[in-house]
Amino acid sequence: MVNGKRTLIIIPALNESGSIADVVGEVRGELPGVDVLVVDDGSTDHTAAVALAAGARVAKLPYNLGVGGAMRLGYRYARDNDYDVAIQIDADGQHDPRYVPKLVDLLDDNDLVIGARFAGEGDYNVRGPRRWAMVMLSGVLSRVAHTKLTDTTSGFRAANRRVIEMFAGWYPAEYLGDTVETLVHTARRGYRIKQVPVAMRKRMAGTPSHSPARAMIYLGRAFAVLTLALIRR
Amino acid sequence: MKLTLVTGLTGLLLLGTIVELLRRRQLREKYGMLWLAVLVVVIPLSLFPRLLDSVAGLLGVASGVSLVLFLGIVFLLLVCVHLSWEVSALEEETRTLAEDFALLRAQIDADRAARDELVSSDG
Numbered sequence: 001m002v003n004g005k006r007t008l009i010i011i012p013a014l015n016e017s018g019s020i021a022d023v024v025g026e027v028r029g030e031l032p033g034v035d036v037l038v039v040d041d042g043s044t045d046h047t048a049a050v051a052l053a054a055g056a057r058v059a060k061l062p063y064n065l066g067v068g069g070a071m072r073l074g075y076r077y078a079r080d081n082d083y084d085v086a087i088q089i090d091a092d093g094q095h096d097p098r099y100v101p102k103l104v105d106l107l108d109d110n111d112l113v114i115g116a117r118f119a120g121e122g123d124y125n126v127r128g129p130r131r132w133a134m135v136m137l138s139g140v141l142s143r144v145a146h147t148k149l150t151d152t153t154s155g156f157r158a159a160n161r162r163v164i165e166m167f168a169g170w171y172p173a174e175y176l177g178d179t180v181e182t183l184v185h186t187a188r189r190g191y192r193i194k195q196v197p198v199a200m201r202k203r204m205a206g207t208p209s210h211s212p213a214r215a216m217i218y219l220g221r222a223f224a225v226l227t228l229a230l231i232r233r
Numbered sequence: 234m235k236l237t238l239v240t241g242l243t244g245l246l247l248l249g250t251i252v253e254l255l256r257r258r259q260l261r262e263k264y265g266m267l268w269l270a271v272l273v274v275v276i277p278l279s280l281f282p283r284l285l286d287s288v289a290g291l292l293g294v295a296s297g298v299s300l301v302l303f304l305g306i307v308f309l310l311l312v313c314v315h316l317s318w319e320v321s322a323l324e325e326e327t328r329t330l331a332e333d334f335a336l337l338r339a340q341i342d343a344d345r346a347a348r349d350e351l352v353s354s355d356g
Contacts, residue, residue, distance in 0.1 A: 062326075062329045062330055062333045174261065175262075177262070224262070224266060228255060228265070231252070231255070231256055232255070232256050232258060233257065233258075
């Protein structure tokens with residue numbers, strides 16, 4: 001329970017046995033009354049076993065479906081088990097669970113709340129094509145959602161019952177679809193979206209990829225996904 | 234002129250069909266992008282069939298139309314290979330699913346048998 005609401009934390013994880021125990025432990029320590037569901041997205045390491053030992057419920061997919069596939073399973077679990085709130089958190093430890101009550105509070109007046117990185121907070125610094133992609137995505141999506149959105153690809157988001165119901169039936173598995181396309185879809189159907197600034201931490205394990213070619217491909221794909229999401233119904 | 238009309242209309246019809254399929258979420262993004270890219274090449278060629286004549290000359294092909302025919306067949310072959318690859322991956326996935334399903338059923342049957350034995354020994 002968070003503020004009197006039955007809350008489920010969904011953590012999609014792919015080969016995160018190095019950090020998943022700490023993430024699950026921290027969530028359970030900071031938020032004693034919540035249930036944690038780790039969706040193992042076809043990991044080849046011991047992610048599922050480690051998460052189970054740390055006290056989480058684990059749903060193990062037989063093969064990799066991508067973040068979107070893992071999240072739809074999480075939202076179906078939330079719907080079938082009658083949760084009021086479902087919150088997505090990354091398995092690499094960059095999201096601080098102490099922000100969860102703040103996100104849940106905002107769900108009183110909104111349907112989907114996004115934890116967005118502070119502008120200028122920490123050492124999160126993006127330049128070049130990745131930055132252009134972020135500017136393009138936040139500009140267009142802010143317009144569509146009628147609210148200021150700066151961190152559209154954030155994997156830290158809270159959904160209420162109405163949005164859980166929608167995501168349980170429809171959640172794209174394609175690259176960037178789980179973030180960008182869901183935002184367009186949700187806003188188009190009249191749900192209220194709100195972002196709340198949160199400080200992000202360094203990932204506990206693993207390193208993000210940085211290469212100019214990859215950044216350009218990312219920009220191209222972001223543009224394609226956004227265009228597609230806008231023409232789709 | 235008549236030919237340009239026929240080929241141009243065919244190209245536009247294809248474009249409309251693919252965009253509509255994408256809009257209705259009947260095509261996944263990766264295939265949609267592939268076919269849209271093909272149309273970006275096909276539509277100018279359908280309006281101006283002589284566009285590739287100079288390139289054809291450079292490659293030693295007598296006319297641009299033959300070059301388009303050749304490239305089209307190569308492309309379709311590649312698409313076929315790609316689809317075979319996708320089907321192979323899908324078959325592997327359904328196989329894994331069937332195995333998981335059988336393992337789950339075996340587990341449930343074993344649990345039920347153990348419970349029934351417990352109940353009958355109690356009674």
